[in-house]
Amino acid sequence: MAYPTAVRTHFTAMSASASPLWRVLSTGRRVPAVPARHGPLVVAPFATAVESPTAQDVNPAQILRNVRPKLLIDGDFVDAASGKTFPVLDPRTEDVIAQVAEADAADVDRAVGAARRAFDSGPWRKMSGRQRGRVLSRLADLLEERAEEFARIETLDNGKPLALSRGFDIPFVVSHFRYFAGWADKISGKTLQTNSNTFAYTLHEAVGVAAAIIPWNLPLLMMALKAAPALACGCTVVLKVAEQTPMSALLFGELALEAGVPPGVFNILPGYGPTAGAALVAHPGVDKVSFTGSTEVGREIMRGAADGVKHVSLELGGKSAAIVCPGVDLESVVEEAHDALFMNQGQACAAGSRTFVHESLYDEFVERAVERAQRATVGDPFGDVQLGPLVDSAQLEKVLGYMREGAAQAGAGYLCLVAEYSYLIYRLNGSLIGVATQGAVVRCGGSRIGSKGYYVEPTVFSDVRDEMSIAKEEIFGPVQSIMKWSSVEEVLDRANASPYGLGAGVWTKDLDLANRISRGLRVGTVWVNCYNQFDDAAPFGGYKMSGFGRDMSEYALQNFTEVKAVVTPLQDPAWI
């Protein structure tokens, strides 16, 4: 099952089920689609989020009834040593739905101690790969049986549409554990050909205690991308989950114990980066740090790991190019480029956030992309919507800041100067507030929706120039920036000019062009005539400032193995 295909199908089905110009909001009210207006500075009106009727059926306490809001250390759910807790909010309502134990350095120390013991002397390492694989496979089965419960927790915690949690996140996690269950008994070294009477072979050994720090955008899936290969390799794990979205991982921890993962092998710490995360990275008992999150924090992680010369793998930010070539079917490409950016409300590190459209298609593409964005339904993620709220207020403010920055300002020369100056002020202040314009044209969206919940309008900018912050920096929100290109050399240069190099999409029916662009792009994943197609067997990770190391696939095993060479002389060998 290619999950994103399912998701795409899901989105497509939703598009198909409604008339092209009218979408039914989750309230059932019909909202007229407003035709895109051309010309500068026009903000198209956008359907505001309204409370879904389904939302009234959603009882957070009921959804979270089986989650123990604690730390999982050494097989037990325990309070933080400090006794502290932190609130978890419902991004739909900003209401507190749980108080969760807040891990800090003392808890990290306990958890790493448990993981260390479990690695050094516990049964996990002495189980065969086949036995470990059976445990992981059982874990996948248990999750699958309770998929609906997990999907609802994920949507409640993160705000992503329930259809996405059901159709993508949870099934992907099930599949990922099954996939790596199958690797557990296939992690083998090599025998080597040497240049003399010597026998040499390698052993691929578990690296030891793996620390994993994961973000909030795909909470359970990020857990799976780290924990499944680590456990398959025989490592023990201390997982710090994001403070915004700790709930699904905690329930998953229960399943892990139920499936037979020995105590101490998988420890889960909800908490904050500067306290729990930093302590975990610096802890001398940790052999390996795997992090997914922002480039800024990634740097800190790498610096924090340097003292202990720990192995590090980083999956960081992106500003991925979606390159639309002439000769494509505009209808489907507009849809795919839309999903490339707007899936998960744009809160995806691989989001296709620089849409490069060939000049021959540009105007029509922009028109259709705006129309498509305007048809996207925003609302309660438990309803039948395509976009839910952003995850929290910090994310909301950040995205609104970028919308303001990108908001249109006619291209008069002095205004361009003002824009540059303003941008400088913004950089100097380090603040996202107050700077208006850089000269792009906002074609739709650009604002918050409502005053409660972290909803924003799907936003499309056209006439975006590469030097604008919305074209350079990771927004991590539903803001599509559409640029124009004319020659292949040019678009390759521009796509590669970003310091990031995570993903890219290319749409063309021309095989030579597909091959040329696939090789030319300095990114970890190139999707050709598709986007966000993830498969357990395909590696994912970045070039350049998007990090190093690969999650998923056989390549991910390298993140959690050490290579040991064993060498011994051969006495009177039959052959060498």
Place this chain on the structure above:
Amino acid sequence: MRIAASPTCRLLSTGRRVPAVPARHGPRVVAPFATAVESPTARDVDPAQILRNVRPKLLIDGDFVDAASGKTFPVLDPRTEDVVAQVAEADAADVDRAVGAARRAFDSGPWRKMSGRQRGKVMARMADLLEQRAEEFARIETLDNGKPLAESRAFDVTAVVSHFRYFAGWADKISGKTLQTNGNMFAYTLHEAIGVAGQIIPWNYPLLMLAWKVAPALACGCTVVLKVAEQTPMSALLFGELALEAGLPPGVLNILPGYGPTAGAALASHPGVDKVSFTGSTEVGREVMRAAAGGIKHVSLELGGKSAAIICPDVDLESVVDDTHMALFYNHGQNCCAGSRTYVHESLYDEFVERAVERAQRATVGDPFGDAQIGPLVDSAQFEKVLGYMKAGKAQGAVLRCGGGRAGPKGYYVEPTVFSDVRDEMSIAQEEIFGPVQSIMKWSSVEEVLDRANANPYGLAAGVWTKDLDMANRLSRGLRAGTVWVNCYNYFDDAVPFGGYKMSGFGRDLSEYALNNYMEVKAVVTPLEDPAWI
């Protein structure tokens, strides 16, 4: 390449036979030791003649140039402490020029657009050219580093030739995979050159460390900026000439002699560098990793070690004493994988110590252009550091069985030194000395010796001597070290990976695994329309 075990009796470089002095037992007895003497061959050694073809400059973009600052630094002969050359001193401005050249060569030069087979041909030619001038390189290496000429000839230079040939053969075999997916999708990976590799190497195997870094990087299609150690820049500079002669395009291999805090730090943090590869101390390795963090650069580190040599009860003592002697004293102990914690089973301990001392006393120290087994240490800093550990060993209560001081009045010669009754908590048992100081400990149970061997923060290598297959397997698995030598030590082969666990670093040099250091993995994914199978 096997480091040849020495015969039981060796000649000093003077030609005088030195009797093996019986080990004296009892605490704190310093056995008399042959002091270094000037070799007659040394008088034939003319540094200027040896270095006649070396251009003491920076190699940037195919040209040998002065440092932007115009600065130079002196390179000393470790035998005499005399200045043998003034070499251009790279700093940040030169790093910037060199990285710029490497960047252009990678982004738009011909190197990346050559096929792997073409790149392999250039590399094989480099190996051939080096082989033709092996003697010249061996002499430069010995002059610069102080290692015995016999080792420069038989190990260092020979290994470099072999290493370039081995990786020349990889250049056209670096391939991705096609992947089985779970839907109507075609996915494959491309293993692409990572880009510009910034490489920083130490002085203990100057040309060989170059080979370990440069050969896999070039095979992968990377371009390189190599910072060579300020103690030993000469052989790499001459190698740079051969590389150009072999057809390596300008800018693909840039070589910068210079110091770590200036040139090295600038290289590790330069935004044009995609990958940093470092071999050296753990302390500097940390700094390199921190500097690379700003640009999220790929890093591989091959750092310090405190490797255990474990002798089990069932061995042939004669050969094991010799193997473990070489495990530590090879290259004067200036070896990251030196077997510097000799763990001997209690049933053999006393006899082992006696023989090990005898063996160390038979080791000849002298001019490395002569017949000596041990030449001078590389420089005064290293010399002082090693003497400091000799003092610390005595002060902390280990029993000094032989050596323990300077040898000779001039040059950085020290006596091969053996401590017995060493306890694990002593600094000579915990820290990397990087000198000819053997520490011998006693063990009684396998669990215990495994725990003690693993208790060290380093995890580079280990040696195990036993005839018992079960024991060999148990120890090989139990040791948290990147290389385990069973019934041998310091056996290197191009095809066998080398690198550390724990504080000894990460990433592997040598072998197919080293290719991982210089490749990015790109996944390409596209839908399949009406596929015959999935």
